[in-house]
Amino acid sequence: MDKLVIVHRGALRAKYGATALAKVDAALKALATADKRRGVDTLVVAVDLASAMKPYGAAPVPARPDAKALKTAIDALARARQPHYLMLLGGPDLLPMVPLKNPAHGGELGDEDRIVPSDLPYACEAAYSTDPNRFLGPTRVVGRLPDLPGATRPDLLLQLIRAASRHKGLPRASFMDSFALSAEVWQGSTRLSLTNTFGHADGLRLSPPDGPKWNKADLAPRMHFINCHGAADMPEYYGQRGEDFPVSMRSALLRDRVTAGTVVAAECCYGAQLFDPALADGDWPMALRYLTDGACAFLGSTTIAYGPSDGNGSADLLCQYFLQRVLAGASLGRALLEARQKFAGERTHLDPMDLKTLGQFYLLGDPSLQPVAGVSHALARTKAFRKAFATVEDRGVRGLRRERLEREGRNLARSLPRLLPTEAAPAPAVLEAVRPMLKESGLDAEHCARVSYRISGAPGHRAIHVYKGWVERRLLALIATEQDGRLLHVRRMHAR
Amino acid sequence: MPADRDAAQDGTAECLRGRLCRERLDLGSKSERLAVLLVVDDGDRVVLRRAGANPFRDPELEALEGQVLIVEGERRSSYFLVRRYTVCGDEPPSAG
Numbered sequence: 001m002d003k004l005v006i007v008h009r010g011a012l013r014a015k016y017g018a019t020a021l022a023k024v025d026a027a028l029k030a031l032a033t034a035d036k037r038r039g040v041d042t043l044v045v046a047v048d049l050a051s052a053m054k055p056y057g058a059a060p061v062p063a064r065p066d067a068k069a070l071k072t073a074i075d076a077l078a079r080a081r082q083p084h085y086l087m088l089l090g091g092p093d094l095l096p097m098v099p100l101k102n103p104a105h106g107g108e109l110g111d112e113d114r115i116v117p118s119d120l121p122y123a124c125e126a127a128y129s130t131d132p133n134r135f136l137g138p139t140r141v142v143g144r145l146p147d148l149p150g151a152t153r154p155d156l157l158l159q160l161i162r163a164a165s166r167h168k169g170l171p172r173a174s175f176m177d178s179f180a181l182s183a184e185v186w187q188g189s190t191r192l193s194l195t196n197t198f199g200h201a202d203g204l205r206l207s208p209p210d211g212p213k214w215n216k217a218d219l220a221p222r223m224h225f226i227n228c229h230g231a232a233d234m235p236e237y238y239g240q241r242g243e244d245f246p247v248s249m250r251s252a253l254l255r256d257r258v259t260a261g262t263v264v265a266a267e268c269c270y271g272a273q274l275f276d277p278a279l280a281d282g283d284w285p286m287a288l289r290y291l292t293d294g295a296c297a298f299l300g301s302t303t304i305a306y307g308p309s310d311g312n313g314s315a316d317l318l319c320q321y322f323l324q325r326v327l328a329g330a331s332l333g334r335a336l337l338e339a340r341q342k343f344a345g346e347r348t349h350l351d352p353m354d355l356k357t358l359g360q361f362y363l364l365g366d367p368s369l370q371p372v373a374g375v376s377h378a379l380a381r382t383k384a385f386r387k388a389f390a391t392v393e394d395r396g397v398r399g400l401r402r403e404r405l406e407r408e409g410r411n412l413a414r415s416l417p418r419l420l421p422t423e424a425a426p427a428p429a430v431l432e433a434v435r436p437m438l439k440e441s442g443l444d445a446e447h448c449a450r451v452s453y454r455i456s457g458a459p460g461h462r463a464i465h466v467y468k469g470w471v472e473r474r475l476l477a478l479i480a481t482e483q484d485g486r487l488l489h490v491r492r493m494h495a496r
Numbered sequence: 497m498p499a500d501r502d503a504a505q506d507g508t509a510e511c512l513r514g515r516l517c518r519e520r521l522d523l524g525s526k527s528e529r530l531a532v533l534l535v536v537d538d539g540d541r542v543v544l545r546r547a548g549a550n551p552f553r554d555p556e557l558e559a560l561e562g563q564v565l566i567v568e569g570e571r572r573s574s575y576f577l578v579r580r581y582t583v584c585g586d587e588p589p590s591a592g
Contacts, residue, residue: 104525111522112543112574229526231551232574238552243530245552269527279572281548304527315526353524468523477523 003042003085010048010063011094016154027161034165039394047073056080067096071128085368088144091274100132103352113303119362137413139406141333143367150276164366169373177221181205183240188310190227193320207239207248219257230268233275235283251289258293265299265319272300297332297365306353314357333367349417417457427485443469460484513566532557543575
């Protein structure tokens with residue numbers, strides 16, 4: 001089976017009623033027909049029905065869906081059917097996300113998020129856990145076609161299923177123009193991300209002074225890259241210059257302005273959070289407004305994200321890798337899987353912020369859609385070739401790609417070191433080297449706060465020590481990496 | 497008197513009393529900011545966000561730094577949404 005659509009019929013019925021469920025069924029049937037034309041065999045699986053789950057030896061997901069039961073069901077389906085695509089139907093109130101523990105949380109020492117709602121575990125073979133260290137090696141292509149939290153009518157869900165059915169890939173040239181928006185304070189980082197992805201950063205818009213009213217011509221490009229601030233339950237993004245944080249984008253102002261098939265990557269904190277519009281005076285989350293206005297994909301974060309003001313790191317990298325894979329012709333879901341693997345794979349170990357980044361970004365959109373249509377080689381256009389592969393179409397090649405991605409993911413899961421909190425103090429030589437750096441930074445090693453992690457699985461003894469303290473009413477952090485009792489690396493983060 | 501909590505559940509109406517302060521939060525993240533917090537009697541620190549105001553910069557609340565406030569609103573996952581507030585001056589919270 002090429003594509004599994006994961007549905008919780010009971011939750012859908014409870015939210016929208018039996019009549020609406022019949023409409024969703026009809027829309028999914030049309031999607032399966034459209035997928036078939038695109039060379040994708042699609043099966044809708046009701047994970048809450050015992051009869052549907054019995055062939056896979058899995059228990060049905062309870063009437064009130066929970067992430068653990070859903071993860072177990074998805075694992076059983078993935079093992080049995082080895083789908084090339086897994087599509088979760090609906091938002092978190094229909095199919096919950098996994099509440100991962102936030103490795104960067106620490107009260108005053110870290111960010112405010114206690115948990116990181118995540119779809120990453122559904123893309124991994126490891127069993128259910130809320131420990132993000134368990135999910136370092138994704139192997140599956142996963143995306144979520146959302147609905148509107150708090151809604152009583154399934155209009156958005158139906159619209160998105162129908163849009164996915166109608167979707168057609170376009171030549172790569174159609175995606176080489178971008179709408180790029182950055183908080184002014186992060187423009188150095190954003191220019192680098194754009195240059196890495198599109199070869200230039202021409203046309204980058206900065207906030208301030210630009211926004212939040214964008215016209216249709218501004219938003220016309222099919223690739224959107226946004227590096228602004230976001231906040232929980234807010235239908236807006238924000239720019240920054242000094243202590244000024246103007247609104248850079250407002251969801252209500254996107255209406256009738258987005259080009260069909262647009263792909264969005266937003267680095268913003270809470271950039272893809274799905275909240276009930278009632279929490280925002282009726283205004284929709286940015287991601288859902290984008291999708292309802294024609295975007296086919298939205299990559300964003302559920303929680304507070306990380307990235308430097310200059311240079312690239314964390315969210316910058318995951319977002320640009322995703323867009324680069326889309327441009328290379330990958331399906332949306334494969335683009336995210338490859339981005340996740342590249343992000344995790346190019347590091348010796350993930351620090352708490354990188355670990356959070358890997359878990360917090362997720363794809364809203366049908367993972368099987370391929371925005372940039374593939375250009376077939378000359379042999380593929382011959383009669384003999386088409387005859388030989390008439391029944392399997394793209395399936396065989398796709399299967400080879402999945403084989404490689406599974407191998408890569410398993411390698412990462414096996415080989416990437418884990419981050420484990422530890423009470424162990426830094427080695428004397430490390431403390432001796434760090435103490436003057438702390439002093440120069442205005443901190444005192446004996447009195448500032450420290451959180452330490454042991455890097456389990458790294459060669460020898462490796463640990464990370466995060467020192468934080470207040471200096472002239474500004475928090476400052478010094479992150480020291482210890483290897484076998486010696487200082488291996490150190491970086492300092494200033495409050496901006 | 498400790499903060500008067502009419503309801504403990506997330507999202508329901510609640511009333512808090514405490515002193516307003518500003519602190520830099522979420523260091524190193526994309527949400528790093530000088531936030532407005534209410535320090536209530538039991539030491540709990542609650543991030544405030546005034547309904548309809550910019551979550552990153554709210555000059556109206558910032559101008560009340562150091563003052564004791566009674567705020568009414570809803571406690572949400574990572575902040576307290578302020579619907580109404582009353583300034584009690586700079587008296588210590590326990591005096592009220």
